[in-house]
Amino acid sequence: WIKVRDKVHVFVADDKFHPLKEEIYDKLDMLMPQMKMAGYIPDLSFVLHDVDDESKEQCLLHHSEKLAIAFGLISTTHPVPVRIFKNLRVCGDCHAAAKYISRIAAREILIRDTNRFHHFIDGICSCGDY
Numbered sequence: 001w002i003k004v005r006d007k008v009h010v011f012v013a014d015d016k017f018h019p020l021k022e023e024i025y026d027k028l029d030m031l032m033p034q035m036k037m038a039g040y041i042p043d044l045s046f047v048l049h050d051v052d053d054e055s056k057e058q059c060l061l062h063h064s065e066k067l068a069i070a071f072g073l074i075s076t077t078h079p080v081p082v083r084i085f086k087n088l089r090v091c092g093d094c095h096a097a098a099k100y101i102s103r104i105a106a107r108e109i110l111i112r113d114t115n116r117f118h119h120f121i122d123g124i125c126s127c128g129d130y
Contacts, residue, residue, distance in 0.1 A: 001068070001084070001085050001086075002072050002082070002083065003083070004071070004075045004076060005075075009068070011064040011067040011068045012064050013059075013062055013063050013064050013067075014059070014062040015062070015064065015067055018071070020074070020075075023074050024067055024070045024074065025062075025070075027070040027071075028061055028062075028066060028067070031070070031101060031104060031105075032061060034104045035097065035100040035101065038100050039100070040096060040097060040100045042056075042057045042060050042061075042093060043060070043093040043096065044056045044057065046060060046091045046093045060093050060094075060097075063091065063093070064086070065084060065086060065090055065091075065094040065097075065098065066094060066097055068082075068084045069082055069084065069098060069101055069109060072084065073101075073107065078106065079107075079108070081107065081108035081109065081110055082107055082108070082109045082110070083110045083112075084109070084110065084111045084112070085111075086112065086113045086114070087114065088113065088114060089113045089114050089115055090111055090113045090118060095118065095125065095129070098111060098118065098125070099120055099123045099124065099125055100123060101120075102121060102122060102123055102124075103123035106122075108121050115130075
């Protein structure tokens with residue numbers, strides 16, 4: 001979840017119910033080519049579905065952390081950090097993506113998961129990539 005303007009926004013993987021879903025998915029679609037150009041390679045091992053690689057990549061793109069990050073980017077302005085809270089451990093692919101997004105968007109991203117705080121600045125995480 002992410003709190004913006006005193007309102008909590010909860011996301012689940014492949015969320016289709018948020019009022020700004022179009023803008024959120026558009027933001028992710030805009031970020032993905034930039035991330036890939038910067039060196040990001042989706043880690044398909046984090047998708048458990050038995051589907052083709054393109055579908056796995058779409059599943060990864062729609063993880064709750066990425067949806068929350070995209071929402072934070074479109075709902076706040078620089079220099080406000082994007083702060084996300086997660087009730088599970090952040091997956092390795094979302095961790096890698098957050099590093100790239102922090103550099104591309106020039107935004108500080110903080111993710112609190114069940115194990116630690118991840119503080120992403122300019123493509124580097126404070127956890128040392130656990």
